[in-house]
Amino acid sequence: MVDGPNIADGHSRLNSADPVTIEKVGMRLVRLPLKEAFETSFGSINTRLIFLVSVEAGGFTGWGEVVAAEEPRYSYETVGTTYHVTRDYLAQALMAEPVTGLTDLSARFVPFKGHKMAKAGLELAYQDLSAQMEGRSLAELIGGSRERVPVGVSLGIQATLDALLDRVDRYLALGYQRIKLKIKPGWDLEIVEEVRRRHPTILLSVDANSAYTLEDLDHLKALDDFGLLMIEQPLDHDDLLDHARLQLELKTPICLDESLTNLRRAEQALNLGSCRLINIKIGRVGGYSQALAIHDLCYQRGIPVWCGGMLESGIGRAHNLALASLPGFTLPGDISASSRYFDRDVIVPEVMVAPDGTVEVPRGRGLGFEVDVGYIERRTEMAEQIVRTG
Ligand code: NPQ
Numbered sequence: 001m002v003d004g005p006n007i008a009d010g011h012s013r014l015n016s017a018d019p020v021t022i023e024k025v026g027m028r029l030v031r032l033p034l035k036e037a038f039e040t041s042f043g044s045i046n047t048r049l050i051f052l053v054s055v056e057a058g059g060f061t062g063w064g065e066v067v068a069a070e071e072p073r074y075s076y077e078t079v080g081t082t083y084h085v086t087r088d089y090l091a092q093a094l095m096a097e098p099v100t101g102l103t104d105l106s107a108r109f110v111p112f113k114g115h116k117m118a119k120a121g122l123e124l125a126y127q128d129l130s131a132q133m134e135g136r137s138l139a140e141l142i143g144g145s146r147e148r149v150p151v152g153v154s155l156g157i158q159a160t161l162d163a164l165l166d167r168v169d170r171y172l173a174l175g176y177q178r179i180k181l182k183i184k185p186g187w188d189l190e191i192v193e194e195v196r197r198r199h200p201t202i203l204l205s206v207d208a209n210s211a212y213t214l215e216d217l218d219h220l221k222a223l224d225d226f227g228l229l230m231i232e233q234p235l236d237h238d239d240l241l242d243h244a245r246l247q248l249e250l251k252t253p254i255c256l257d258e259s260l261t262n263l264r265r266a267e268q269a270l271n272l273g274s275c276r277l278i279n280i281k282i283g284r285v286g287g288y289s290q291a292l293a294i295h296d297l298c299y300q301r302g303i304p305v306w307c308g309g310m311l312e313s314g315i316g317r318a319h320n321l322a323l324a325s326l327p328g329f330t331l332p333g334d335i336s337a338s339s340r341y342f343d344r345d346v347i348v349p350e351v352m353v354a355p356d357g358t359v360e361v362p363r364g365r366g367l368g369f370e371v372d373v374g375y376i377e378r379r380t381e382m383a384e385q386i387v388r389t390g
């Protein structure tokens with residue numbers, strides 16, 4: 001449901017010109033090797049199993065990505081749950097009747113509780129399809145104004161401090177405008193202190209992915225000494241109240257990620273003082289309609305937002321670029337170059353970071369990148385198509 005205060009009904013970003021009958025939904029599980037393991041407070045992965053969805057109508061194919069991981073550690077959704085919900089419920093709802101726009105589509109998904117990442121995947125694919133049909137870029141379609149977006153990098157937990165310092169230097173040399181360190185108890189104060197000592201003026205932040213509780217209050221307060229841009233999701237994945245308590249005790253802004261799953265939660269978090277910054281992930285909040293509404297709310301209230309990342313393939317990455325072109329995205333996003341994670345991406349050209357730490361927002365039709373279907377097929381572990389009946 002889109003009920004954001006700032007969303008004008010009839011705006012083209014929410015309503016397509018003509019109703020679109022979706023004829024087919026494609027589902028593919030594609031495994032991409034990671035260049036190096038990515039470790040967070042909840043675990044480590046070597047490969048990324050990516051769930052790509054496509055929607056077809058009138059000779060066009062729109063592409064979306066479901067950002068769920070293989071295991072329910074970042075959130076409860078997984079590749080398995082999103083596959084099931086997409087195939088058995090959402091695809092049917094999408095194809096049941098012609099779609100008149102994002103508002104219509106997201107309303108059809110409301111009766112199915114939760115499963116935000118699954119819903120978002122189809123919203124992304126539909127939005128790419130709409131953009132292509134209108135001959136516009138995704139960024140144009142949603143009212144994005146930036147031509148380039150500032151980007152940062154998220155650095156996983158490493159085996160040694162030296163390995164981390166090496167990666168910090170490497171990504172700073174590539175131009176990345178902000179370094180985010182993944183932290184957990186035992187990998188926090190010492191590494192942050194050393195990175196800050198070597199780089200006194202960079203934009204530096206940390207992300208705990210819910211590794212702490214209020215019992216760690218004094219420990220977390222010690223992070224205040226390092227001039228961090230933000231501390232991301234230190235407490236429980238679904239908490240607002242403890243974060244509000246913690247924010248009262250910290251000078252450093254808290255940024256919520258996992259806890260903000262829709263517009264209402266974002267509004268409650270701001271009203272409670274649970275955070276001063278917001279990370280928007282289209283997948284986490286259930287699609288473009290909610291992401292746009294949260295952006296608008298924060299823009300209105302003067303709360304800076306940035307685009308989060310989920311180790312997406314180029315398809316999810318292209319959607320993130322479109323989102324980050326909106327005016328409220330003033331902080332560097334976790335939208336790294338394709339080469340930060342993968343030797344080869346599923347789009348052409350791959351996403352590249354310029355020496356000034358920005359990425360160009362594509363202006364071509366739809367995603368603005370070519371989807372490399374041949375490479376996708378070579379990496380596909382499972383595929384299925386659902387065809388509209390009647
Ligand atoms: C975050 N991402 O901001 C997430 C967490 C994350 C770039 O730090 C597989 C799928 C592995 C999703 C690891 C970044 C993941 C994942 C980490 C998301 O909290």
Ligand code: MG
Pocket residue numbers: 207209232233257258308
């Ligand atoms: Mg995070």
